[in-house]
Amino acid sequence: MVIFLEIGFGIELRHQPLKSLVYFGLLGIAPTLFVISLYNLNRKPFFGGVLSLLVLLGIGFQGPLNIVFASSIWKTQKILKKLPQFPNQQIELQFQDVGAFGYNRRTVKATYFAGVFMKVREVKNETLK
Structure with missing residues (x-):
């Protein structure tokens, strides 16, 4: 959510630990949710798998290193x-x-x-x- 505010509306976080938590959380939670959704795929459909796959594709397109460098504040x-x-x-x-x-x-x-x-x-x- 915070990343979309920064990209779309020019609203930025000024608090470094909070911004790092959001950006590194994105890098860590998306693959975890994707693995969990693959495990649960044969049991029931899982919406989080589709969402986490889209986030993983976005991370791959943008590049994880660019996301890490964008996590520092101005x-x-x-x-x-x-x-x-x-x-x-x-x-x-x-x-x-x-x-x-x-x-x-x-x-x-x-x-x-x-x-x-x-x-x-x-x-x-x-x-x-």
Whole structure:
């Protein structure tokens, strides 16, 4: 569910242990459910088998290493601009550690919700000047 929020709506988790739990849980639970559904296949139809097979195909298509690297959070390096009319919004320069590949960098307009979630929208550096 959280992964679909990140992909579709730009809502991201800011809490590293929770985000890692979700992403690594996806990598661990999908194969386990698939094996269980194969074991129960001759007994009765099992909807979890179809769902876990689709998740496994998605993991295979995306690549498990990309999912592991996507599990790290974006960290704010610098607040470029605070918006006085909206106290929970600011424009930030963020970095994401991707292991041996270095760092990803982005400039976003971040809106913070409830301490754990933030909604981000990419902004161009030209609009800041």
